[in-house]
Amino acid sequence: MRRVFRLYESTIGKKIVMAVTGVLLVGFVVAHMAGNLKMYAGQEKMDHYGEFLREFAAPVLGHGGFLWVARAILLLAVAAHIRSAILLTRQSQAARDVGYKVTTRRESNYASLSMRWGGVFLAAFIVLHILHFTTGHIHPTFEHGAPYANVVAGFTVWWTAALYILAMIPLGLHLYHGTWSMLQTLGxxxxxxxxxxxxxALAVALxxxxxxxxFPVAVLTGLIK
Ligand code: HEM
Structure with a gap:
């Protein structure tokens, strides 16, 4: 047990935590996008998909239980991912103060800066996104259990659609750099x-x-209504 803890606290341990939680989070983002493609199949299919997620394994986990288990796992993964990122950043800053590795500084600085600030931006986006489409606190006409109508009404507001489109830039960069270094850590x-x-990495991000x-483009152009 002590060995596992020592590995967890080492540099490579933190990189492994980043990579394993990264696999989980990339898996979620890909599955979430794929699930949302049901928007193109119409209101009934999309709302039915939401219902399916709420009722999945209901006899064992209870009504909505599966979603709560998935949320808890995602939240733990995000927390561990952010903690390791902060600790690794501090460590590399301390090492940089010693002043070596001048040659690779530019490229690695660009990647780590985009990861750090992109990560902060993404965390803010996820909070706003949950208040928008899950709890409805910042949605003009939110209805519980009606994801199709919520997405259509949400993206009919042009600047909200624009914000979602803009948010995909840091998400894409984060996914690209993250998948690339995750595969490196994993061997x-x-x-x-x-x-x-x-x-x-490029394929996943794209x-x-x-x-x-x-989705916002389809709503703005009237393809989905
Ligand atoms: C335009 C793209 C997106 C659309 C249309 C969309 C749509 C939705 C909808 C409709 C819900 C609520 C589902 C329900 O309660 O029935 C939701 C929840 C959520 N979305 Fe997205 N989403 C998008 C992008 C993203 C991205 C990029 C992320 C993460 C980086 C993300 C993370 C989440 C999370 C964490 C939840 C909360 C799940 C829960 O706790 O119930 N979404 N999304």
Missing amino acids: ANHPRYNHLRRKI IVVVGNIS
Whole structure:
């Protein structure tokens, strides 16, 4: 047990925590986008999908129980991801004060800056997004259990749609850099696989960003109403 704790507190341990929670969070974002594609199948299918998630494993977990288990796991993953990110940043800043590795500074600074500030922006986006589409606190005409109508009404407000579209820029960059370094931590770190790693990271980021941007665009152009 002490060994596991020591690994967890080491640099590589923190990178493993970032990578494993990253796999979970990337999985969620891809599955969430894919689930939201039900918007194109119409109101009945989309609302039925929401109902399905609420009632999944209901005999065992109770009404809405599955969603609460998933929320708890996601929240723990986000907390561990942020904690490790902060600790690793502090560690690398302390190492930089010693003043070495000048050659790679520019590229790694760009990536880590975009990860850090992109991460802060994403955390704020997720809070606003939950108040918007899950609790309805900042939604003009929120209805419980009616995700189709909520998404359509939400994106009919042009500046809300624009904000969601803009939020996909930091999400895309975070997914790209994150998937790339997650695959590296998890062992795909060989010159032969490096170009493949970049391609996989780019594909994940593009699929999620294009899919997510399509929803506000479809509402604004009247494709979904
Ligand atoms: C345009 C893109 C998106 C659309 C249309 C969308 C739509 C929705 C809807 C309708 C809900 C509420 C579901 C319900 O309560 O029935 C929801 C919840 C949620 N979304 Fe999104 N979403 C989008 C992008 C994102 C992104 C990029 C993230 C994360 C980075 C995200 C994270 C979440 C989370 C964490 C919840 C709360 C789930 C819960 O606790 O019930 N969403 N989304």
